[in-house]
Amino acid sequence: MSVHSEAACKKCTYFDDHAANGQHADAEAGLCRFNPPVTQPEPDSHGLWPIVAKSDWCGHFETGTTVN
Template sequence: MDMTTSCTSCIFFDNHAANGKAPAADAGLCRFNPPVSQPGPDAHGLWPVVTTNDWCGHFTAQRQTSRAA
């Protein structure tokens, strides 16, 4: 898979850097679909964890200006 069409280049990839935390090494969250709900009523939903070189059929290229904002 070409790195230009992998999760790290996708507009739906969240590396956590935007929320003030250090990015996880080679991992992030896929924000394409809503979080997966958990079985218990008090449990929180979870976003899928992906690596920077993962890919899927929902890839949408990252806009150059959105990372800089």
């Protein structure tokens, strides 16, 4: 098993498998809660959490209790 599959988003503390940004739940994706929501171009729009695939990975991976 590769290092990347061991550190996949689905196993990360910061992964949230709730419905992506208020939309329908996606079985293969979720929200990354490491950074704050991304701002939108319209001043009165809400920020959105980045959507990531469960198999994605990054350098912020942290094991432990999950948010979801």
